[in-house]
Amino acid sequence: MDGNTATSPTSAPEVDGFARTVIAWHARHGRHDLPWQNPATPYRVWVSEIMLQQTQVATVIPYFQRFMARFPTLAALAGAEIDEVLHLWTGLGYYARARHLHQAARRIDIDHGGRFPSAIDRLLELPGIGRSTAGAILSLALGQRHPILDGNVKRVLARYHAIPGWPARAEVQRRLWALAEHHTPRQRNAAYNQGLMDLGASLCIRVRPRCGRCPLAAGCAARRLDRQSQFPEPRPARVKPVRRTRMLLLQRADRVLLVRRPPAGVWGGLWCPPECDLEADYVALCRRQFGLRIGPARAWPMRRHTFSHFHLEIHPLYASVQSEDPGVMDRPGHLWYNEHSSNRCGLAAPVRQLLQDLQEMRA
């Protein structure tokens, strides 16, 4: 598969041993009691794999449990409102994953009669499902033979073969996929894939890997070189710019105003207090945009939220609403939020924190 080039220092007999070793290790030391493994239906494995993108197992488990309690079947998810899906995603991050999950459920309902596709090409047509996720679903739930390449597998393979370069780079990714395909066994692929992920999560961890317990240590090139910490190479460092925003906490009785964010970009589709520049005339803005006259404003301490590519400084400003022009708030995209009411909507983690602090201040 990989053409036996110099990129693959592994000879064929050893490859068979690689998969056998992983499968044997998985039987004794792998995880068999994860929520999505019992039962491992395509729908449950799909939801878990989407949640596990960019997110660790321990974080995902409670989200998965709540999600399954609310949406036990694909049909339940397809019939849901997006706000309720995002509500269950609140705090998990990368909210495009939830929107794609919801869109894909509706597409399966319409295009596939509600039956989860079992052909990888059909799976790859669905939003949010790429090569690795499709392979994981079909191998873990249906036992099909597909390689996977999640973060754990990338780390194991990059070390075992001493692959230089940052794994997200196209050329490095190509080499890793070729190796993943090369090692993938024809039999027992589910145990192999799950074992490889478990091994990467528990032994071949990023810092101070537990090579003493690793069944692959004898053939591992990084260990032979004593350079485990240098594979895989980290993302090139970049200076993160700082962006600043004002968030207006406008309180009317026991409720606070939220507006829906645009569907794409940061916190897409979530609800958020109205924002403006630090220099903006927020009194005029409240009047013009929302028809609200507000009382004296009080600045709250700045809080910082870090994204992958910038820092966000949030400067909250609290004010109570004195009077309101009728009708302005009837437009969609506005919401007087109260955590005790039945509002079900997605909130970004720092926004949820802000609303929580507001609640505590009033108590």
Next chain:
DNA sequence: AACCCGGGGAC
């Protein structure tokens, strides 16, 4: 404060 991460989409 630095590090990690699958897929979509802009280019």
Next chain:
DNA sequence: GTCCCAGGGTT
């Protein structure tokens, strides 16, 4: 084809 974007938790 190749890079940039996205959001939390963990260390």
